[in-house]
Amino acid sequence: MSIIYILICISVFVAAVFLFLFISSVKSGQFDDNYTPSVRVLFENKTKKSKEKEQSTKYKQSNSN
Numbered sequence: 001m002s003i004i005y006i007l008i009c010i011s012v013f014v015a016a017v018f019l020f021l022f023i024s025s026v027k028s029g030q031f032d033d034n035y036t037p038s039v040r041v042l043f044e045n046k047t048k049k050s051k052e053k054e055q056s057t058k059y060k061q062s063n064s065n
Helices: 002-030 036-040 048-064
Strands: none
Touching: none
């Protein structure tokens, strides 16, 4: 039964170490995304105005038939 207490203590200690390492790596910028901003320029963004314009032209085309 005492081995369970030892294993629980060791597992809590290991979990605390991993939590500390994760928090320190996030604060130091290890998970910052440097790739996406350089590729974001290549994607075409559609604004709401262009979507509304497309819908109005579709509506006009359907009414003209």
